[in-house]
Amino acid sequence: MAAYGALINVNGNPFVTPNSTPFCLYRKVVVNSVANGTYQGASASIPVNASYPAIAFCKTSNTAQPTYVSAIRSGSNVMVSSGNPYGQAHTLTAYIFAIFPQTLPEWGIAIWDAAGRLVLTNESRVLSDLVTIGTPGNNGGINIDQTLSGSYAVCPGILGATLIQVMVQGQPQVIAATAYTGCRFNGSTSRISAASSSNASGSVVGSTNNGNAIIAIKTDPYD
Structure with a gap:
């Protein structure tokens, strides 16, 4: 147990500060694919401070054949993309999660870590409920x-x-x-x-x- 801070139950998992800092939704992006010959692809580059740990989750709209998704990080950018080599148009939706300073809400709950960074509020959308497929x-x-x-x-x-x-x-x-x-x-x-x-x-x-x-x-x- 931490010497100080808060103990919160997040979807059945204990969240303890200052020893834990959650990944929260940083940005959601939606991109329509464009044609390049017989290929349809979509991509977006999301600026993320290089000091923020980040992870991406992606989905596409329905296509007859599977559409692949990918994500890479290069410096202060997270780049997400999708591709359908059969030329099927689609929409890529990407959810970028990061550990980053939260915005202080007008009212509610706010929690800072030992370094004085605001890490969780009642408005934070925490990455949770991971499913293994x-x-x-x-x-x-x-x-x-x-x-x-x-x-x-x-x-x-x-x-x-x-x-x-x-x-x-x-x-x-x-x-x-x-x-x-x-x-x-x-x-x-x-x-x-x-x-x-x-x-x-x-x-x-x-x-x-x-x-x-x-x-x-x-x-x-x-x-």
Whole structure:
């Protein structure tokens, strides 16, 4: 137990200051995809102070084939993107969470840490209720395909790859189509699965499976 501060129950998990600082919603962004040949992609760059730890969760609108999502951090920017190699238009929604100073509300609860930083208020939308999709191992990675009731967003990652044999100038070559996370919301359910970065046609000759699980959140508290 902390020597001073507050003990708060956050969705069944104890939140203790000054020993804990929560990730809170920093920004939500919505971007429509644009066409680039037979490819449809969306992207956004969100400025985030380089000293703030940050994490992104993403979802897309529904498409016939899976649309992949990705997120990277470069200095003081978090960059999120989505891609559908089959040319299917979609909307990317990204939720950026960070540990950052909160804004003092006009009234309610305000909690500071030992360094004097405001870390939690009654208006903070805390990252909580993380859901694990898939089981690490053979049932994880590219073998994940699960539909959940409601709107969810996933933490982007790489699940594996599909090996496709194609003909180039009459000679067979094998290419690897990276499988990213995908999360398609159709208005009532979210389908979470692997999503290919390529629409290459050819013979599937193998695959690699990273065997990792996908972490997701229900987006209702942040919309």
